Amino acid sequence: MGALGWILGLLLSPWVFVPLIYPGLVSAFAVLLFIIWFERKLAAKVQRRFGPYYVLRHLGGATQLVADLIRYLFAEPIIPEEADALAFVMGPALLFGLTLLPVVAIPVSGTFYAIRSDVSLLIVLALLTLGAAMTLIIGWAGNNKFSLIGGLREGFLSMAYEIPLFVAALSMAAAYGTLDLVDMVEVQAETAWGVALNPLAAFVFLVISFLATSRFPFEISEAESELVMGPFTEYSGIMYGLTMGASYLKYYVLCLLFSIMFLGGWEPVPPQLAAVPFGPGVVVFAKALALMALGVFLRAVYPRYRVDQAIRLAWHYLLPLSVASVFVSMGAAWLGLTGA
Amino acid sequence: MSGAGSGERTLELLIGPQHPASGHMRLVAEVDGDVVVRLRPDIGYVHRTVEKIAETKTYLQTIPLIERPPLADTANHNLGYVMAVERLLGVEAPPRAQWLRTLLAEMNRIHSHLYGLGIHGIMLGSSTAFMWAFGDREIMIEMAKRLTGARITYSYMIPGGVRRDLPPGFAEEMEKALRYLERRLPDYDRIFFSNPVTRARLEGVGVLTREDAIRLGVVGPNLRASGVAYDVRRARPYAAYPELDFQVVTRSEGDSMARMLVRVGEIRESIRMIRQILARMPDGPILAERYAKMIPPKWRDYVRETGRIKFPAILASLRPPKGAEAVSRVEAARGEAVFYLVSDGGPRPYRMRMVTPSLRNVVLFSHLTRGCRVADIPAIYGSLDYFPPEADR
DSSP states (O other): OHHHHHHHHHHHSHHHHHHHTSSSHHHHHHHHHHHHHHHHHHHHHHTTSOOSOSTTGGGTSTTHHHHHHHHHHHSOOOOOTTSOHHHHHHHHHHHHHHHHGGGGGSOSSSSOOSOOOTTHHHHHHHHHTHHHHHHHHHHHHTOOHHHHHHHHHHHHHHHHHHHHHHHHHHHHHHHHTOSOHHHHHHHHHHSOOHHHHOHHHHHHHHHHHHHHTTOTTOOOTTOHHHHTTGGGTTOOHHHHHHHHHHHHHHHHHHHHHHHHHHSOTTOSOOHHHHTSTTTTHHHHHHHHHHHHHHHHHGGGTOOOOOHHHHHHIIIIIIHHHHHHHHHHHHHHHHTTTTOO | OOOSTTOOOOEEEEEOSSSTTTOSSEEEEEEETTEEEEEEEEOOTTOOOHHHHHTTSOTTTHHHHHHSTTGGGHHHHHHHHHHHHHHHHTOOOOHHHHHHHHHHHHHHHHHHHHHHHHHHHHHHTOHHHHHHHHHHHHHHHHHHHHHHSOSSOOOOEETTEESBOOOTTHHHHHHHHHHHHHHHHHHHIIIIITOHHHHHHHTTSSOOOHHHHHHTTOOTHHHHTTTOOOOHHHHSOOTTGGGSOOOOOOOSSOSHHHHHHHHHHHHHHHHHHHHHHHHHOOOSOSBOHHHHTTSOHHHHHHHHHHOBOOOOGGGGGOOOOTTOEEEEEEEETTEEEEEEEEEOSSSSEEEEEEEOHHHHHTTHHHHHTTTOBTTHHHHHHHHHTOOHHHHHO
């Protein structure tokens, strides 16, 4: 009993709970399994099909992704002879791991977090940029022309979207007067949600989260009809599964961040959840999931842009808009709307 | 990949034949960064020697063979071939058969255009346009099944007429189908044709000028999108087209968007034509008198009651006069199809020449892609409605 209690205590300590359970690995996998199924189901609904159907028929094929995961696990991972084997094998694992890394700095509630830092927003943003470099390496390692072009496209895009992403996020820091994500939620609880304070920054951040995670209409680096599978063309089995999951994972992290910065984080907490230390996290999770549902719905609406059009969009429109959002934040702070 | 010292700065990209969007062909693209310097279509992967096989088959057996290459557009090629055979034999189909042929040809045009639009959709990444078009194409396939008994390869038109008469209640069912299609077209417009992303991808991409279109001998919607109002149905009317009221849809822009919109306009015109055909269909026999009287007496009642032709034995061994030659042209869904037949007096064609619209449009690949972006390759490919098996034959 004592041992069980010790294990439970360890699991529930924020330093283990955050990276491992929520918002870390376990909930990330749950999100992956759910959102990809939901995306397929939603697109099927729009397209007048059934979507996933046979695996657990009574729940609309809800476990289809579990079946896919098992299939990926047992499929033969093929390493092309001409590939750079080390980079080729390590790439997907590092991409997946590094993409999930930013969650360590995301607070679950006002009192439950793995890292409390004055600059937790900067930590999350900095860790977010690591994944793109791995995509470049993956694109190179496969020794395939389509991989190479896909990797380069990802490189061009990340250069184009990272600056407006940072500027839009930091404009909110200017509005709230803090870089600490916990404080940001508290400021929003006292005044108004960030999306009302600075809708421009919210818009830029949202569009960039589609752009940064290959959601339609920015599904550019993996564009099937041009580049087969972009940087991931040569992958098979679970290595492919990891690369495919990574973009959803990045989207999950960005949606968590969006919920905290613009949608009031864990406020308002239902009283039933307030008693549990990590209870408020459920609210953030729900908001993030709703946002993800919006992003995956775009698949059914839009075709994809060309890479030069997306880059032009980022440099010509999103960057000036993000700079303008800084002034919106300053105006909101000057008018005393943020209480800072 | 070029070495740093070699002075080369282009990359040769082999798109296909094992590629999600290449179709049964290979596109050899030479790219400089994201810009296509040169693109060479490498065709012939699905060459099936249709012309040579036709020399070993009787005139009737060649009909199913003709239908295989242009798979989404079988009726129009069937019609073109049968018209050539009829000219060799000096037979003419009775008026009702002509109208039934036109009916199926226009149904097939709608089906083929939806097929092309769906493929274009998925090439641009719009899975919704793809699924919708392929789903709604099913309507015309089902109606064709009721008329002919087959979904895709109808072999409906035979020398001297058609195989089956209109089934009872067909006109009412078809009216429902047409109303459904008319309701759906605005949905397509909202989700795909007027989608800002679609427009950004297609407008001004792959522009074919009027002069180039004429010089290169382009046919079909691709030609009409460049402002040339050439349509065999109007220029050399055949079957029931002289009596139908329809417009030749043209656009002046000549870009990928225009090519797509011409097809959409043609779907609307085909809907109008099908309505006219069903309203004004003449009564009468569906097989030329010359062959109808050869149907064995015990089958004549069956043919009269069911409207289904029992082939008289003569159709299996048609022998056109020695040295006879015939050419026919039809406006197939993808453009003008030409058939040329030579007879040596035997039961098999001495020579059968089949010039399909895709064969004539393949030249556009290298012409339109010069200087475009890598991502424009599928956008232009899809807009041409190019079908490799049709070109390779």
